[in-house]
Amino acid sequence: MIAQVIAYFNSICSMPAELVADLERLVEIKELKKDDFLLKAGKISNHASWILKGLVRSFYLKDTEEITTKFLWEGATVTSVYSFYSRKPGNENIVALEDTTLAMLRFDDLQYLYKNHPVFNYIGRVITEQYLYMLEIEVYNLRKQKAEDRYQFIVKHLPDLLQRVPLKYLATYLGMNLETLSRIRAKR
Amino acid sequence: MIAQVIAYFNSICSMPAELVADLERLVEIKELKKDDFLLKAGKISNHASWILKGLVRSFYLKDTEEITTKFLWEGATVTSVYSFYSRKPGNENIVALEDTTLAMLRFDDLQYLYKNHPVFNYIGRVITEQYLYMLEIEVYNLRKQKAEDRYQFIVKHLPDLLQRVPLKYLATYLGMNLETLSRIRAKR
DNA sequence: GCCTTTTTTTGATAAAAGTCAAATTCCTTT
DNA sequence: AAAGGAATTTGACTTTTATCAAAAAAAGGC
Numbered sequence: 001m002i003a004q005v006i007a008y009f010n011s012i013c014s015m016p017a018e019l020v021a022d023l024e025r026l027v028e029i030k031e032l033k034k035d036d037f038l039l040k041a042g043k044i045s046n047h048a049s050w051i052l053k054g055l056v057r058s059f060y061l062k063d064t065e066e067i068t069t070k071f072l073w074e075g076a077t078v079t080s081v082y083s084f085y086s087r088k089p090g091n092e093n094i095v096a097l098e099d100t101t102l103a104m105l106r107f108d109d110l111q112y113l114y115k116n117h118p119v120f121n122y123i124g125r126v127i128t129e130q131y132l133y134m135l136e137i138e139v140y141n142l143r144k145q146k147a148e149d150r151y152q153f154i155v156k157h158l159p160d161l162l163q164r165v166p167l168k169y170l171a172t173y174l175g176m177n178l179e180t181l182s183r184i185r186a187k188r
Numbered sequence: 189m190i191a192q193v194i195a196y197f198n199s200i201c202s203m204p205a206e207l208v209a210d211l212e213r214l215v216e217i218k219e220l221k222k223d224d225f226l227l228k229a230g231k232i233s234n235h236a237s238w239i240l241k242g243l244v245r246s247f248y249l250k251d252t253e254e255i256t257t258k259f260l261w262e263g264a265t266v267t268s269v270y271s272f273y274s275r276k277p278g279n280e281n282i283v284a285l286e287d288t289t290l291a292m293l294r295f296d297d298l299q300y301l302y303k304n305h306p307v308f309n310y311i312g313r314v315i316t317e318q319y320l321y322m323l324e325i326e327v328y329n330l331r332k333q334k335a336e337d338r339y340q341f342i343v344k345h346l347p348d349l350l351q352r353v354p355l356k357y358l359a360t361y362l363g364m365n366l367e368t369l370s371r372i373r374a375k376r
Numbered sequence: 377g378c379c380t381t382t383t384t385t386t387g388a389t390a391a392a393a394g395t396c397a398a399a400t401t402c403c404t405t406t
Numbered sequence: 407a408a409a410g411g412a413a414t415t416t417g418a419c420t421t422t423t424a425t426c427a428a429a430a431a432a433a434g435g436c
Contacts (some may be wrong), residue, residue, distance in 0.1 A: 037205045085317055118306030125313040129273055132320050136269055142330045143363045175331050182385050368393055370415050
């Protein structure tokens with residue numbers, strides 16, 4: 001299980017044996033059942049996780065409505081960027097939409113790795129860049145004013161998401177309400 | 189001038205003398221006049237820059253309309269994330285809104301620094317994380333459905349921007365049109 | 377399979393934001 | 407200070423999306 005994460009990190013930059021040994025010692029595998037929470041609003045996020053299998057959703061509460069901010073699946077890294085880096089409680093919830101397997105690293109352990117294995121900063125930076133890149137695409141889509149354009153972007157670029165995610169979550173993720181999404185879909 | 193950048197990097201992680209010497213050799217100071225371009229769509233972004241003074245705007249063209257995607261000023265790092273990291277031409281333009289002074293690093297030189305000075309990976313990672321953190325806040329604001337809420341976020345958290353940026357650019361940045369922004373402002 | 381609950385769709389109406397045109401204000405430059 | 411141009415505001419109208427209510431469809435538990 002851990003081998004999968006090691007292989008991924010190695011594909012970014014080849015790691016020395018001591019680093020691999022430290023990772024094998026520090027990485028924790030966790031299984032989440034559908035609807036289990038990885039993080040609750042008001043708590044400090046203490047882990048960054050790599051998704052081995054499954055799909056998670058992050059959201060925050062606006063009045064009583066859940067606003068979905070992200071869907072992440074196999075191969076993606078998940079954490080609450082705000083809470084994890086600021087070390088403060090945030091408003092973000094992360095919950096499994098499917099049974100999910102994670103490889104997790106604690107904040108403190110990650111700092112230890114960054115301090116003691118300079119190469120690991122290279123890997124951390126590349127992963128952060130990938131996340132950044134993904135987020136930029138998301139912003140690009142969000143800035144489109146037409147609800148239909150935002151939906152068509154998903155149809156074109158992330159069609160799998162439509163199979164795996166209930167529409168009620170997709171709607172707030174795309175900044176529209178459920179009825180609007182339903183009407184857009186009814187058009188064809 | 190370069191001392192300012194060195195001091196900033198040192199504040200993230202103390203750098204050995206050889207790294208400082210390499211930086212002094214490789215960092216290039218550039219002065220942009222208002223309306224000068226730092227990057228044009230269709231070109232590969234070859235530099236990452238640190239803004240010493242001034243303000244830049246990035247935008248892309250949607251049909252004939254300029255959609256502003258970012259404002260960056262003193263202390264911020266600027267590059268086209270997509271083009272710089274993918275080494276491909278993108279659709280992003282970056283232009284100075286004020287006379288601007290930059291400390292620039294070429295892509296190749298940055299890779300050289302990462303390879304030869306492991307500590308610099310630590311600094312690069314932290315800067316990338318800061319950029320990510322900022323982008324997340326931006327996305328959070330964009331996902332608000334009401335145009336007025338998005339504008340009020342700027343009033344509250346980035347009031348200086350209102351003094352430094354023409355409203356026509358702020359409008360597309362906030363995902364609304366100029367007339368809507370003008371009407372929101374007229375309310376008070 | 378049947379019942380309950382959740383999710384999605386549909387309808388009627390209201391609110392928000394966009395579009396186009398024109399007027400006004402603000403800046404620059406001479 | 408005046409002229410020209412750019413930026414912003416205002417008005418009339420249209421389109422898009424939200425809201426509220428209810429019906430229909432789908433999914434899960436027993």
